[in-house]
Amino acid sequence: DAKTTQPNSMESNEEEPVHLPCNHSTISGTDYIHWYRQLPSQGPEYVIHGLTSNVNNRMASLAIAEDRKSSTLILHRATLRDAAVYYCIPGGTASKLTFGTGTRLQVTL
């Protein structure tokens, strides 16, 4: 499994964009980059995934570096409900997700 490095924590003000970085320099050529988040007292929740191109969905955008060794999850306007632990997970299909310790995002008014 590819090793990932994420900041332990980040803070954002509400209504501002948030960029959550992830380094995955040992990612294999066929691995997708998955992002999940876990709200307090909840199970993890899928956010987005990508392979090579940048991706957008209703929750977030994913920017993938050209060499695929890093990616950035972008929340365009953070809300209090976005406060969670965000996990970056390189891997294949969802047969086995290898979670790290993630980034704890705090959102303040």
Place this chain on the structure above:
Amino acid sequence: DTGVSQNPRHKITKRGQNVTFRCDPISEHNRLYWYRQTLGQGPEFLTYFQNEAQLEKSRLLSDRFSAERPKGSFSTLEIQRTEQGDSAMYLCASSQLGQLEAFFGQGTRLTVV
């Protein structure tokens, strides 16, 4: 569909007792996974099923742990002779074969006293 359902949500047991947790996946999902999460850590993979076949087991799954998925529908995770180190959140997830998105339940929090 109400998503992945796990029961019970909380379980307190005495050391040495056996416990069993249940997971009901999203109905059309043929893959089912179990994870364990301790405080401050990300979830750790335990095992997964494709339909009724258990295809992979982590080394974390000691011989005191057993998981089943009869008929490829719901799954149970049993822990025999519980130890204090088994205290954790046990998470179940399901997905459709070929889909990249896994759906998680809210977990069963086990406390061994």
